[in-house]
Amino acid sequence: DTGSAAAIPINEVDIAYVTPVTVGTPPQTLMLDLDTGSSDLWVFSSLTPSSQVRGQDIYTPANSSTSKLLNGHTWSIRYGDGSGSRGTVYLDTLAVGGLEVKSQAVQTAQEVSSSFTQEQSLDGLMGLGFSTLNTVRPSSQLTFFDNARPSLDEEVFTADLKYHATGSYDFGFVDRAKYTGNISYTAVTESPGYWTHSLSGYAVGSGAFQTTRLSGISDTGTTLLYLPTAVVTAYYRQVQGAQNSQYYGGYVFPCSSSLPTFTFGIEEARFTIPASYINYTRISPTSTTCYGGLQSSSGLGINIFGDVALKAAFVVFSGTNPPRIGFAHK
Numbered sequence: 001d002t003g004s005a006a007a008i009p010i011n012e013v014d015i016a017y018v019t020p021v022t023v024g025t026p027p028q029t030l031m032l033d034l035d036t037g038s039s040d041l042w043v044f045s046s047l048t049p050s051s052q053v054r055g056q057d058i059y060t061p062a063n064s065s066t067s068k069l070l071n072g073h074t075w076s077i078r079y080g081d082g083s084g085s086r087g088t089v090y091l092d093t094l095a096v097g098g099l100e101v102k103s104q105a106v107q108t109a110q111e112v113s114s115s116f117t118q119e120q121s122l123d124g125l126m127g128l129g130f131s132t133l134n135t136v137r138p139s140s141q142l143t144f145f146d147n148a149r150p151s152l153d154e155e156v157f158t159a160d161l162k163y164h165a166t167g168s169y170d171f172g173f174v175d176r177a178k179y180t181g182n183i184s185y186t187a188v189t190e191s192p193g194y195w196t197h198s199l200s201g202y203a204v205g206s207g208a209f210q211t212t213r214l215s216g217i218s219d220t221g222t223t224l225l226y227l228p229t230a231v232v233t234a235y236y237r238q239v240q241g242a243q244n245s246q247y248y249g250g251y252v253f254p255c256s257s258s259l260p261t262f263t264f265g266i267e268e269a270r271f272t273i274p275a276s277y278i279n280y281t282r283i284s285p286t287s288t289t290c291y292g293g294l295q296s297s298s299g300l301g302i303n304i305f306g307d308v309a310l311k312a313a314f315v316v317f318s319g320t321n322p323p324r325i326g327f328a329h330k
């Protein structure tokens with residue numbers, strides 16, 4: 001079996017991407033953020049207080065003839081940016097792009113933090129990290145990918161995220177039409193449940209490639225690219241007027257500055273992020289100061305290869321044993 005679905009940016013700066021997912025019988029369509037950096041599938045629901053719902057679609061288990069309460073089970077998740085949610089759990093039929101799982105744990109939110117309420121076009125998250133990270137208790141639940149595995153033609157899913165455009169997620173196959181050349185694979189360690197792997201090095205603009213192993217997680221649910229301070233200072237040293245602002249919590253620069261590209265290595269392969277991806281956003285609609293798409297990871301304790309990096313490639317998340325991740329040009 002296979003599935004293929006759109007990855008749609010939810011705003012004009014690609015803060016997150018959503019994918020249509022159908023839940024229940026008859027199918028209720030929700031727009032979920034497929035997130036390889038977490039492992040809970042949670043949705044805005046009929047159990048979410050109306051004061052916390054602002055335009056989101058909701059899942060109503062009572063309207064689904066196939067929904068079953070997972071008795072006595074609850075969940076609670078806190079994300080690295082401080083946002084979070086918690087609630088109860090139903091099992092129901094769930095499909096992404098034609099790929100159906102009969103009994104998927106759907107975590108119904110009874111509380112969501114304000115940053116989720118504010119994102120009107122995002123109805124929840126679908127974690128695609130390793131199921132060890134799932135927060136449902138007393139028994140943790142499997143991700144959609146883990147549930148779908150037995151029926152997949154190939155134990156893979158791929159991410160083709162795009163800059164200011166709609167991309168796609170595919171399950172169970174690697175679409176030859178979506179990339180050029182060869183796929184460069186590298187080893188993944190499932191620690192502590194993320195798609196953790198190394199970069200083989202980096203280059204700033206036309207500068208020499210620095211060969212140095214940088215370990216981190218490929219995370220479709222994180223907007224920006226977070227790397228060690230040494231790398232980030234080397235990058236912004238090439239940007240006129242750049243500064244690391246305590247006030248804005250990161251590197252900012254005059255929007256008129258010209259930015260270098262940023263190249264990262266996957267084993268012998270090289271992927272160049274265009275300067276436009278790193279000129280992330282104006283700090284306010286009328287400001288001439290812009291916020292960088294490359295920021296320091298020093299506060300996070302882990303390097304995060306988020307969407308700013310992933311959208312520069314076609315990415316294969318391979319659930320083989322051992323797992324691996326592949327990057328190709330597109």
Ligand SMILES: C[C@H](Cc1ccc(C(C)(C)C)cc1)[C@H](NN)c1nnnn1Cc1ccc2c(c1)OCO2
Nearest residue numbers: 035037038079080081083115116119122219221222
């Ligand atoms: C933050 C997302 C999870 C999320 C996604 C979207 C949203 C909004 C819809 C409200 C926009 C909030 C939250 C990430 N997912 N793997 C995550 N979940 N747990 N850790 N991370 C990665 C991390 C960790 C720390 C950080 C960060 C990132 O950005 C800034 O500081």
